[in-house]
Amino acid sequence: MRKADRLFQIIQILRRARQPITADAIAVELETSKRSVYRDIATLMGQRVPIRGEAGMGYVLEAGFDLPPLMLTPDEIEAAVLGAQWVMARGDPALVRAAQDLVAKIAAAVPERLRPLVLDPSARTRSDQLPIPPDAIDMAEVRRAIHGARKIQLGYRDEKGEDTARKVWPIAIGYLETVRMMVAWCELRKDFRHFRTDRITAAAFLDERYPERPAALRAKWRAALRDRVPEKKT
Structure with a gap:
């Protein structure tokens, strides 16, 4: 080297x-x-x-230092495009548009000799996946609530069809193969819960901030996952 x-x-x-x-x-x-x-x-x-x-x-x-943003290696380009492919297939509408824009920006900015890695990549995701049920909540707003550590008032219908009202502290979104999940601390259950985004019946994004940093709550959630016995019902 x-x-x-x-x-x-x-x-x-x-x-x-x-x-x-x-x-x-x-x-x-x-x-x-x-x-x-x-x-x-x-x-x-x-x-x-x-x-x-x-x-x-x-x-x-130290923070604040960066290199020119487009000094990408061929492997980095393949990794970025592969990730964007997955997001285009499994992400919510706002992230799908962002992934399409990302690929277009990379294709426009990399040297000509590297452009085929973007437009015709050798690594690809599956195209025969099952469709994901549409979200019943604005996922872009959920991400903003997470970044701002702000609470959400939810109406939620569980797998048995029972409706409940929850005030939650959103901390993460899980983009899975067949569903999308919002991870949150639930004030009603006093514990972390996973809410399927297609089962949300109502959502009000509140100005009220929750008391802990999202990163700290995510660390606690990961620790709870490691220690948990069979998952509790939401």
């Missing part, structure tokens, strides 16, 4: 890491020596790339 490519890959590794990452881990991924990583980190810091950390402790890339 050329040094310029290695420097670029180190930035990519640091950019995607959520915690300090050691020179050992970087060296393993790049299949190079730890000494080379130390030298490359020093080179990047000398070029004013805002890397913080030291040998033995790990390194982080």
Whole structure:
């Protein structure tokens, strides 16, 4: 691997890491020596790339630094287009449009020699999937409520046909093969619940914020999933 490519890959590794990452881990991924990583980190810091950390402790890339947005490798292009294909087939209408726009932007921006990877990719998703029931709630508004940590007042019909009213704290959306689910803390049940979006009978998006950060609630939800016994009925 050329040094310029290695420097670029180190930035990519640091950019995607959520915690300090050691020179050992970087060296393993790049299949190079730890000494080379130390030298490359020093080179990047000398070029004013805002890397913080030291040998033995790990390194982080400080917020605010970015590379030109279209320096994509062929594998990155294939990955982006494959993901966009899945969203176009299984996403809600707003995300379908966004995925189509994403592919169009990538095709317009990449060099001519890479354009076939976008327009005629070798990796493809299945085209014979079952249709997903239409959402009975505005999914774009649900995503905005999640980002803003705002509550939603729901009417919901469960699998037995029973109707209930819920005030929930939405934290995530699950885009599954046959249904879409909204994950939320339910004030009625005092627990996390999964609401099928096609079974929602009414929705009012409230200005009331819930008291915890969405990311913190998602961490608690994941921990609950790991520890849970057979899933409770919604």
